[in-house]
Amino acid sequence: xxxxxxxxxxxxxxxxxxxxxxxxxxxxxxxxxxxxxxxxxxxxxxxxxxxxxxxxxxxxxxxxxxxxxxxxxxxxxxxxxxxxxxxxxxxxxxxxxxxxxxxxxxxxxxxxxxxxxxxxxxxxxxxxxxxxxxxxxxxxxxxxxxxxxxxxxxxxxxxxxxxxxxxxxxxxxxxxxxxxxxxxxxxxxxxxxxxxxxxxxxxxxxxxxxxxxxxxxxxxxxxxxxxxxxxxxxxxxxxxxxxxxxxxxxxxxxxxxxxxxxxxxxxxxxxxxxxxxxxxxxxxxxxxxxxxxxxxxxxxxxxxxxxxxxxxxxxxxxxxxxxxxxxxxxxxxxxxxxxxxxxxxxxxxxxxxxxxxxxxxxxxxxxxxxxxxxxxxxxxxxxxxxxxxxxxxxxxxxxxxxxxxxxxxx
Amino acid sequence: xxxxxxxxxxxxxxxxxxxxxxxxxxxxxxxxxxxxxxxxxxxxxxxxxxxxxxxxxxxxxxxxxxxxxxxxxxxxxxxxxxxxxxxxxxxxxxxxxxxxxxxxxxxxxxxxxxxxxxxxxxxxxxxxxxxxxxxxxxxxxxxxxxxxxxxxxxxxxxxxxxxxxxxxxxxxxxxxxxxxxxxxxxxxxxxxxxxxxxxxxxxxxxxxxxxxxxxxxxxxxxxxxxxxxxxxxxxxxxxxxxxxxxxxxxxxxxxxxxxxxxxxxxxxxxxxxxxxxxxxxxxxxxxxxxxxxxxxxxxxxxxxxxxxxxxxxxxxxxxxxxxxxxxxx
Numbered sequence: 001x002x003x004x005x006x007x008x009x010x011x012x013x014x015x016x017x018x019x020x021x022x023x024x025x026x027x028x029x030x031x032x033x034x035x036x037x038x039x040x041x042x043x044x045x046x047x048x049x050x051x052x053x054x055x056x057x058x059x060x061x062x063x064x065x066x067x068x069x070x071x072x073x074x075x076x077x078x079x080x081x082x083x084x085x086x087x088x089x090x091x092x093x094x095x096x097x098x099x100x101x102x103x104x105x106x107x108x109x110x111x112x113x114x115x116x117x118x119x120x121x122x123x124x125x126x127x128x129x130x131x132x133x134x135x136x137x138x139x140x141x142x143x144x145x146x147x148x149x150x151x152x153x154x155x156x157x158x159x160x161x162x163x164x165x166x167x168x169x170x171x172x173x174x175x176x177x178x179x180x181x182x183x184x185x186x187x188x189x190x191x192x193x194x195x196x197x198x199x200x201x202x203x204x205x206x207x208x209x210x211x212x213x214x215x216x217x218x219x220x221x222x223x224x225x226x227x228x229x230x231x232x233x234x235x236x237x238x239x240x241x242x243x244x245x246x247x248x249x250x251x252x253x254x255x256x257x258x259x260x261x262x263x264x265x266x267x268x269x270x271x272x273x274x275x276x277x278x279x280x281x282x283x284x285x286x287x288x289x290x291x292x293x294x295x296x297x298x299x300x301x302x303x304x305x306x307x308x309x310x311x312x313x314x315x316x317x318x319x320x321x322x323x324x325x326x327x328x329x330x331x332x333x334x335x336x337x338x339x340x341x342x343x344x345x346x347x348x349x350x351x352x353x354x355x356x357x358x359x360x361x362x363x364x365x366x367x368x369x370x371x372x373x374x375x376x377x378x379x380x381x382x383x384x385x386x387x388x389x390x391x392x393x394x395x396x397x398x399x400x401x402x403x404x405x406x407x408x409x410x
Numbered sequence: 411x412x413x414x415x416x417x418x419x420x421x422x423x424x425x426x427x428x429x430x431x432x433x434x435x436x437x438x439x440x441x442x443x444x445x446x447x448x449x450x451x452x453x454x455x456x457x458x459x460x461x462x463x464x465x466x467x468x469x470x471x472x473x474x475x476x477x478x479x480x481x482x483x484x485x486x487x488x489x490x491x492x493x494x495x496x497x498x499x500x501x502x503x504x505x506x507x508x509x510x511x512x513x514x515x516x517x518x519x520x521x522x523x524x525x526x527x528x529x530x531x532x533x534x535x536x537x538x539x540x541x542x543x544x545x546x547x548x549x550x551x552x553x554x555x556x557x558x559x560x561x562x563x564x565x566x567x568x569x570x571x572x573x574x575x576x577x578x579x580x581x582x583x584x585x586x587x588x589x590x591x592x593x594x595x596x597x598x599x600x601x602x603x604x605x606x607x608x609x610x611x612x613x614x615x616x617x618x619x620x621x622x623x624x625x626x627x628x629x630x631x632x633x634x635x636x637x638x639x640x641x642x643x644x645x646x647x648x649x650x651x652x653x654x655x656x657x658x659x660x661x662x663x664x665x666x667x668x669x670x671x672x673x674x675x676x677x678x679x680x681x682x683x684x685x686x687x688x689x690x691x692x693x694x695x696x697x698x699x700x701x702x703x704x705x706x707x708x709x710x711x712x713x714x715x716x717x718x719x720x721x722x723x724x725x726x727x728x729x730x731x732x733x734x735x736x737x738x739x
Contacts, residue, residue, distance in 0.1 A: 131698040131699060132694050132696070132698075133695065133697055134698065152737050153737075158698050158699065159667060160737070
């Protein structure tokens with residue numbers, strides 16, 4: 001009996017997935033655990049592997065289509081098996097079917113952009129055939145190629161066919177500019193941060209600490225790492241942020257009330273400090289998690305952050321590596337930002353926004369001398385953290401950052 | 411700039427004469443370059459002007475005189491080797507790829523080989539399969555060699571000067587069919603043309619014809635005919651095959667979204683295959699059609715005139731390829 005394969009849940013928070021690429025084509029034999037497709041989720045590009053063996057009889061969602069969880073994407077069964085009975089519900093569940101590209105009397109449906117593919121008329125190929133340039137134009141203009149009739153070989157959509165293409169669903173900006181459809185990551189950012197700002201009662205606490213000792217310690221450590229590096233090898237890197245992550249972990253261990261999250265009818269306080277670290281990537285940002293940061297030395301944290309950031313930029317983070325944090329740190333110091341306030345990353349109870357180390361005149365022993373300052377802003381979920389608790393955490397953090405050998409000792 | 415109209419062979423000669431007058435280390439050697447005035451009269455008058463110490467007639471022994479010249483270059487002279495045609499360089503292949511191309515690297519930079527090899531290349535008119543090779547495909551494969559193939563007298567003049575002044579081996583691919591081509595050449599002994607910079611020989615917006623040497627003129631003629639049919643073809647003259655002007659390829663395809671590569675020589679693994687790789691790799695999103703090549707047909711060159719015409723890229727084959735990439739048929 002042919003079986004309909006649904007869009008699986010490939011990340012804890014995904015609600016829909018975009019088929020990035022199919023690795024099997026119709027007619028291919030499928031073994032259990034074979035890679036069927038890659039799916040772009042809200043977090044990363046994930047592998048979609050087969051649970052059943054058989055033959056891939058149909059692809060219902062060609063590469064590029066966005067499919068809701070549980071909606072059919074392919075059919076697996078015995079070779080030659082009739083798939084109409086299985087295919088029907090998928091078609092039913094889908095948005096209005098696109099007209100097959102080759103049909104002469106194509107009438108574009110008036111519905112929103114069809115994210116679901118055609119049903120299974122025998123003559124319709126499983127994917128839209130279009131030149132790379134056409135795909136570029138379609139991305140830029142927000143065109144739905146499944147509704148364009150291709151006049152090239154085998155129905156390939158070529159540039160001239162776009163002259164007759166239906167207008168994008170949302171008009172391009174009138175005075176220049178360009179319209180970029182949301183990637184899965186942007187959708188996730190839009191949804192989760194809107195939800196956070198609308199439902200989490202934020203309040204903000206700012207401290208401005210003496211960063212002179214921290215900067216001096218880092219300079220010393222960088223020099224020592226360079227001296228300790230084996231000949232011909234790059235010395236290990238250590239950033240201000242790595243030191244701050246460790247300081248945050250120590251402060252949270254002292255004030256565990258800030259290492260917490262709101263669960264509706266309860267608050268969970270965590271034993272382990274699992275730090276979500278905001279990493280900017282090409283199309284947005286992700287927050288890989290450094291687990292047990294209170295139990296790790298600063299070098300171990302530095303290495304882990306660097307490795308996670310590299311994975312993030314390659315879109316190779318697993319959902320596990322991006323979920324389950326207990327507290328977030330976002331640092332825009334490397335972009336020259338003095339200070340800022342961050343949006344809480346639910347369900348975590350707080351996020352620390354770290355600015356740059358500033359050179360500033362400071363008063364020391366009654367004299368104005370050159371000093372270094374660092375501003376940090378804590379955004380708290382008031383349902384979890386009260387002002388006095390947040391202040392206690394920041395006082396601990398200030399104590400560690402201003403006496404940074406504690407970062408190394410503890 | 412003041413211009414003088416001259417034939418391509420005269421432009422090559424002017425470049426050599428001026429460089430030999432400028433730099434006493436520059437000298438010329440090859441078969442019939444002296445008393446016979448050059449097999450294609452490129453070196454006419456040079457023996458009388460510079461004498462037999464600097465314009466040297468060699469025996470018919472390409473491997474020997476190519477090796478001798480490479481040795482001279484290693485010790486500081488700047489030889490220009492004229493092969494009677496590039497076909498005959500096959501006998502000196504070992505000297506060129508194993509000595510000229512490698513010594514700078516193998517000596518860790520202690521040696522340099524400032525040498526120019528130049529000769530007519532590709533098909534001519536009914537000279538048979540052994541004398542119609544497009545040898546640039548063999549040599550452009552080799553790191554350590556610079557390969558240039560100009561299509562106009564001005565570029566021949568400016569690029570030969572750059573070649574003579576270059577500290578690495580430079581191979582200049584000429585065409586027997588272009589020696590009598592006339593064109594304006596700057597009246598300025600300091601004029602040179604850098605390597606690795608393509609030239610837009612004709613502006614167009616519908617398709618890019620990417621070419622070099624003799625085939626540039628085939629493309630220009632095809633572009634004229636296409637214009638009458640309403641297709642606005644651009645012609646890119648690469649001039650330099652190694653180094654290659656990748657930016658020009660990307661710019662052209664980003665404008666026209668369709669490309670046809672036209673050159674002499676066989677399709678398998680040639681310069682055109684390299685160009686197609688660069689275009690698809692660097693400008694994939696700009697392509698509206700597969701990049702096509704118009705080359706020699708994949709056979710040894712026939713002697714028969716009618717068959718030879720079929721094998722060499724002609725205007726009609728270029729137009730057919732353009733129709734294909736513009737989906738006009």
